[in-house]
Amino acid sequence: xxxxxxxxxxxxxxxxxxxxxxxxxxxxxxxxxxxxxxxxxxxxxxxxxxxxxxxxxxxxxxxxxxxxxxxxxxxxxxxxxxxxxxxxxxxxxxxxxxxxxxxxxxxxxxxxxxxxxxxxxxxxxxxxxxxxxxxxxxxxxxxxxxxxxxxxxxxxxxxxxxxxxxxxxxxxxxxxxxxxxxxxxxxxxxxxxxxxxxxxxxxxxxxxxxxxxxxxxxxxxxxxxxxxxxxxxxxxxxxxxxxxxxxxxxxxxxxxxxxxxxxxxxxxxxxxxxxxxxxxxxxxxxxxxxxxxxxxxxxxxxxxxxxxxxxxxxxxxxxxxxxxxxxxxxxxxxxxxxxxxxxxxxxxxxxxxxx
Amino acid sequence: xxxxxxxxxxxxxxxxxxxxxxxxxxxxxxxxxxxxxxxxxxxxxxxxxxxxxxxxxxxxxxxxxxxxxxxxxxxxxxxxxxxxxxxxxxxxxxxxxxxxxxxxxxxxxxxxxxxxxxxxxxxxxxxxxxxxxxxxxxxxxxxxxxxxxxxxxxxxxxxxxxxxxxxxxxxxxxxxxxxxxxxxxxxxxxxxxxxxxxxxxxxxxxxxxxxxxxxxxxxxxxx
Numbered sequence: 001x002x003x004x005x006x007x008x009x010x011x012x013x014x015x016x017x018x019x020x021x022x023x024x025x026x027x028x029x030x031x032x033x034x035x036x037x038x039x040x041x042x043x044x045x046x047x048x049x050x051x052x053x054x055x056x057x058x059x060x061x062x063x064x065x066x067x068x069x070x071x072x073x074x075x076x077x078x079x080x081x082x083x084x085x086x087x088x089x090x091x092x093x094x095x096x097x098x099x100x101x102x103x104x105x106x107x108x109x110x111x112x113x114x115x116x117x118x119x120x121x122x123x124x125x126x127x128x129x130x131x132x133x134x135x136x137x138x139x140x141x142x143x144x145x146x147x148x149x150x151x152x153x154x155x156x157x158x159x160x161x162x163x164x165x166x167x168x169x170x171x172x173x174x175x176x177x178x179x180x181x182x183x184x185x186x187x188x189x190x191x192x193x194x195x196x197x198x199x200x201x202x203x204x205x206x207x208x209x210x211x212x213x214x215x216x217x218x219x220x221x222x223x224x225x226x227x228x229x230x231x232x233x234x235x236x237x238x239x240x241x242x243x244x245x246x247x248x249x250x251x252x253x254x255x256x257x258x259x260x261x262x263x264x265x266x267x268x269x270x271x272x273x274x275x276x277x278x279x280x281x282x283x284x285x286x287x288x289x290x291x292x293x294x295x296x297x298x299x300x301x302x303x304x305x306x307x308x309x310x311x312x313x314x315x316x317x318x319x320x321x322x323x324x325x326x327x328x329x330x331x332x333x334x335x336x337x338x339x340x341x342x343x344x345x346x347x348x349x350x351x352x353x354x355x
Numbered sequence: 356x357x358x359x360x361x362x363x364x365x366x367x368x369x370x371x372x373x374x375x376x377x378x379x380x381x382x383x384x385x386x387x388x389x390x391x392x393x394x395x396x397x398x399x400x401x402x403x404x405x406x407x408x409x410x411x412x413x414x415x416x417x418x419x420x421x422x423x424x425x426x427x428x429x430x431x432x433x434x435x436x437x438x439x440x441x442x443x444x445x446x447x448x449x450x451x452x453x454x455x456x457x458x459x460x461x462x463x464x465x466x467x468x469x470x471x472x473x474x475x476x477x478x479x480x481x482x483x484x485x486x487x488x489x490x491x492x493x494x495x496x497x498x499x500x501x502x503x504x505x506x507x508x509x510x511x512x513x514x515x516x517x518x519x520x521x522x523x524x525x526x527x528x529x530x531x532x533x534x535x536x537x538x539x540x541x542x543x544x545x546x547x548x549x550x551x552x553x554x555x556x557x558x559x560x561x562x563x564x565x566x567x568x569x570x571x572x573x574x575x576x577x578x
Contacts, residue, residue, distance in 0.1 A: 105487065
């Protein structure tokens with residue numbers, strides 16, 4: 001369990017103060033994966049540096065299973081860091097060490113006996129599916145294999161929390177899914193608390209149980225994946241269930257009202273569109289749609305055009321009575337593709353990597 | 356051809372000159388690495404953004420000690436250091452005495468090369484080591500030095516090759532070796548054979564050092 005409370009980080013750049021984190025709070029229970037999504041400059045890198053104590057937060061607290069990390073003394077900082085295993089975007093392996101040597105690295109730091117190191121390294125490499133690669137150097141491994149070594153190394157100090165900073169951003173789609181499945185599998189088996197920092201919605205969709213959207217150093221939306229996805233107007237829902245841009249179809253349904261409909265859970269199983277058509281005796285066209293399973297639940301996001309004589313208020317009421325979110329789409333809503341991007345990327349101050 | 360084998364100077368003085376040159380390069384090379392490596396690590400670690408930034412100390416060591424030593428031409432530094440050599444080894448003559456000024460001349464040069472090698476170690480690797488709970492010494496010993504070892508060997512090779520050149524100069528002011536042989540016989544007595552033979556020997560020596568260094572560096576490099 002990791003709990004972050006009102007974390008603030010202010011950097012001084014000459015006379016200017018740059019607020020990189022502006023009161024971030026989140027809580028992730030044991031055995032679950034939390035995604036933190038946001039664009040460059042949103043404060044992701046700063047958050048990572050504060051969680052790993054590479055930087056001290058200006059105020060606020062980071063607490064792992066009851067141990068307060070943010071106020072730990074400098075002499076205890078190294079022991080505190082060992083409670084967090086970290087997976088990096090580019091794995092950051094030592095080129096001069098073999099796969100086994102890299103995994104052994106954290107163990108050597110605390111003078112673990114050689115026999116223990118050997119058995120533990122073998123176990124860890126087996127755990128991440130790299131049996132037989134003990135003596136391979138990072139340059140002889142593929143990107144996905146390197147990341148597996150990175151994960152094994154992160155787990156070597158038996159951490160409670162696994163912090164993954166863009167773990168798949170440098171990998172191809174197939175390898176991305178393999179690595180994500182591995183992280184998910186390890187979370188269950190080792191009862192880890194996992195934080196994945198990413199800019200890819202795909203990562204959140206595939207493995208995260210809950211998610212926070214970080215923008216301008218603040219958490220602007222957060223919650224269980226299934227809950228945030230069910231909010232028709234939330235930025236996260238639009239990013240999780242994006243609709244492509246579409247033009248209303250000319251012809252039979254010309255000038256008819258366009259609705260946006262979001263099904264979730266049980267309602268996703270109902271044949272709603274056909275029952276609307278029958279109930280109101282109207283025709284309708286699907287302009288765009290997106291169907292996903294998120295957090296174990298079915299979701300559907302549709303943009304539908306009704307016949308021009310249709311009474312859309314009645315249709316909206318009918319849908320809402322059945323537990324389906326629906327609204328009249330405005331012209332500006334016609335594309336979700338850029339929505340997530342434009343909301344968070346409108347400030348270019350890069351604060352995350354500054355030191 | 357006959358001349359090479361019958362030349363009395365070559366037969367008598369050459370073996371001794373070769374040994375003296377190897378002594379100078381060997382002794383000063385050893386001390387240059389011994390002192391220059393920690394100095395380079397110190398320069399890197401105390402620089403702004405380093406492992407243990409110490410701006411004032413870094414300024415003093417970097418700008419004053421290293422840069423001033425490096426800006427004095429070696430021929431002058433060598434002469435200026437004769438009293439120091441006499442103090443340390445009891446004489447100002449011979450290859451051991453020459454090694455004092457040779458070492459002092461090349462230590463700052465090698466330290467700068469070491470500093471540059473360490474700067475090239477990817478920052479992500481240092482972050483990774485710190486996040487897994489390394490002390491500063493562990494970051495240096497287990498990450499920075501091993502990761503930059505191929506580059507460090509290449510830097511040491513360059514330094515030793517430079518030392519061969521400096522040792523010829525040192526020979527003129529009492530160090531002996533091939534430099535002295537070439538000067539005394541080749542230049543002052545117009546013995547072209549001696550001159551050519553020493554030049555060829557120095558070329559061979561430099562080639563051997565360079566090729567060996569490159570081979571070691573390559574075999575250590577796992578990138």
